[in-house]
Amino acid sequence: MYYESSDFLETADSDTLKQIARTRELTREYYFSDYGDMEKRTSILRELLGGMGENVAIDTPFHCDYGKNIFLGNDVIINMNCTFVDNKTIRIGDRVLIASNVQMYTSSHPVLPQERLVPDWRERKTTFFRTYARPIEIENNVWIGGGCILLPGVTIGENSVIGAGSVVTRPVPPNCVAVGNPCRVLRYFDTDRERWQHEV
Secondary structure: OOHHHHHHEOOOOHHHHHHHHHHHHHHHHHHHHHOOOOOHHHHHHHHHEEEOOEEEOOHHHHHEEEOOOOEEEEOEEHHHHHHHEEOEEEEEEEEEEOOOOEEEEOOEOOHHHHHHHHHOOHOOOOOOOEEEEOEEOOOOOOOOOOOOOOOOOEEOOOEEEEEOEEEEEOEEEOOOEEEOOEEEEEEEEEOOOOEHHHOO
16 A cells, blocks of 8 residues: 555644543543433534534444544434544535444554554654554445444445445445445445446
């Protein structure tokens, strides 16, 4: 894989650790908040997230690293036990359904050990490994099934459905159903004519 220098980030500097600590406090507060107290729960989410539209529901538990890198549109449902590792931006459009146990990872590590490990990390006072991150985008009207995993840099195109348990390693085009590990397009559909076209 080819990396840009801007892909790499520092994950253990003091400012980052403070931000992560505050995020942990907010997600814990959200978890223990009264489920019926929508005013308080919405207030917590507005502090936690980078941006949030109207009619957003996030069930608990919900896990993230920074929160401020997550942007949600209108009419978004995130079901229970979802994890968003938001070292880079996670942008979710309008009318999006995200089922339980979905994991989104904007960050990962190089495969080759000579690229992943930092030999002089003690002298540099950093971590002993390198982390890279790329944004994730979910466009409007998407449904992501239970237990899916989205890896760094993927985009899910408008209207598409990701089948339960899929591992998304590359962008998914609009207007399709995609499933599997790795996730592949199973069929396309025309939303205007409600006509299905199977992929050859």
